[in-house]
Amino acid sequence: MSGLVPARLSGRDVLRVGLAGLRARPARVVLSALGIAIGIATMVAVIGISSSSKEDLLRRLDRLGTNLLTAKPGDTLFGAEARLPQGAVSMVSRIGPVTAVGATGTVEASVRRTDRIPEEITHGIGVVAASEQLIGTLGVSVREGVWLNAGTARYPGVVLGAEAAGRLGFDRPGGQVWIGGRWFTVLSVLGPAELAPEIDRSAMVGWDAAKRYLGFDGHPTTLYERSTDASVEDVRAVLARTVNPENPEEVEVSRPSDALEAKAAAAGAFTGLLLGLGAVALLVGGVGVANTMVISVLERRREIGLRRSLGATRGQVRVQFLAESLLLSALGGAVGVVLGTGVTAGFALYRGWPPVVPPWALGGALAATLLIGTVAGLYPAMRAARLSPTMALATV
Known part of the structure; x- marks a missing residue:
């Protein structure tokens, strides 16, 4: 008799189980995503404001001449x-x-x-x-x-x-x-x-x-x-x-005009400092996501044991928790991109600058959130996958 092959989770199934885990703890999800959102918003706003200032400077130079x-x-x-x-x-x-x-x-x-x-x-x-x-x-x-x-x-x-x-x-x-x-x-x-x-x-x-x-x-x-x-x-x-x-x-x-260009260079150095602060905020947000996922594994051992006893493989459990971490980070990243873009547009219009947010900044922000989500969720996902059904059910 041939061995049973476990069914594979489709992309829709992975998304559904990941969202189900987040919907069960909305307050914790919001607080964890907030750290990611603040970090991403800071980085997008800093890059956007710097780019808007640079674009205004270039337009002024074009108008005034070099x-x-x-x-x-x-x-x-x-x-x-x-x-x-x-x-x-x-x-x-x-x-x-x-x-x-x-x-x-x-x-x-x-x-x-x-x-x-x-x-x-x-x-x-x-x-x-x-x-x-x-x-x-x-x-x-x-x-x-x-x-x-x-x-x-x-x-x-x-x-x-x-x-x-x-x-x-x-x-x-x-x-x-x-x-x-x-x-x-x-x-x-x-x-x-x-x-x-x-x-x-x-x-x-x-x-x-x-x-x-x-x-x-x-x-x-x-x-x-x-x-x-x-x-x-x-x-x-x-x-x-x-x-x-x-x-x-x-x-x-x-x-x-060299003085204006030097001013732009000095502003770029200050931008680097602010980007560093945004990266620190993003790192803190990633630690918050990791903490949330570790606690989630501890609180949901019964659920993990029940899923394992019903035939879920270690890989499927690992994918479930990794998907939750990615969705949590993506939520914070999306909110951060919107906030950062809004802050850039508001500040640029207030100063009379053309609002500019480079596409690479938005793409980089989303990529950073996915990387943070992967790193933050990897250990909790592996820990959840290592739990045996009997031990998970016995400790509840």
Whole structure:
């Protein structure tokens, strides 16, 4: 007589017995799945928020361009502060690929709301001479009023950067401020200068007006230059020698967009730390699942013994408990993915970023939950399968 072959559990049967075990203890299932959900939600949200911030940065770079270079005076051979030549702007404009050049020059003066405020109170606002081509080069918008032109640049008028206007209490042109012992009329208020934040904190007067009324010496302190995208590196290589042919080593050349890219890199390092915290939360959730499954095996020895006595094989018992662990982890993972995606979308919309959750993050989160479920359920499943029917029924 041939031996009896035990029936194989179909996928539907495995799912049914796994869900039956979870439905019997709903409160414990929810608490165990919560640990997995918190870990997955943290990881998805961190990746999503970081990706949304990066996408916003890339869009800003595309809008602002990476073809802006700046030249500033460095130090002389003997450690003194160098100066850019007065004709630096006109010399740079002669470089073939250069499309726009603007400059600012530091003015030894302070700007105050009235002449009654002490000179030492500056609110962090600097006064600079500005060339007429400055905002065109930087791509800064005029929020209210008009920018300096050939007419206004010769007279005591001032343009306020976005932060400077707020600190002085101006949201539109009109009115006057006290600069260098005389009144200057506010001509306009600028929008944010993302690639040149120093402009936001400045009060800008015309180049000729700065010479006439504020004792400006005519030497630029920051030169801004834009060229075609394809020629940025070539222009960068010759910019210092063009600005100061006699002493090119005294000129510091930089690209403002590099600062934004460095900021993104720093944010990425912080993201790694948060991902580590999410992984710890996920590990704690996995320990909770394992604990739940071990206790479930101890509490259900009678059920295991009865199933074994009715013909269930060790493999079928092992599959049953492993399925319960996987379903428990998958439940926590699914909830965590939804929560993490929701947090990403809400935070991104609040900050005005495009919500981005990489597909690989969602796939990785689900894969992590299945791995946690397998590892957490493996020992309890093997322990349940090793119980003999007689011993399981006898200890109840």
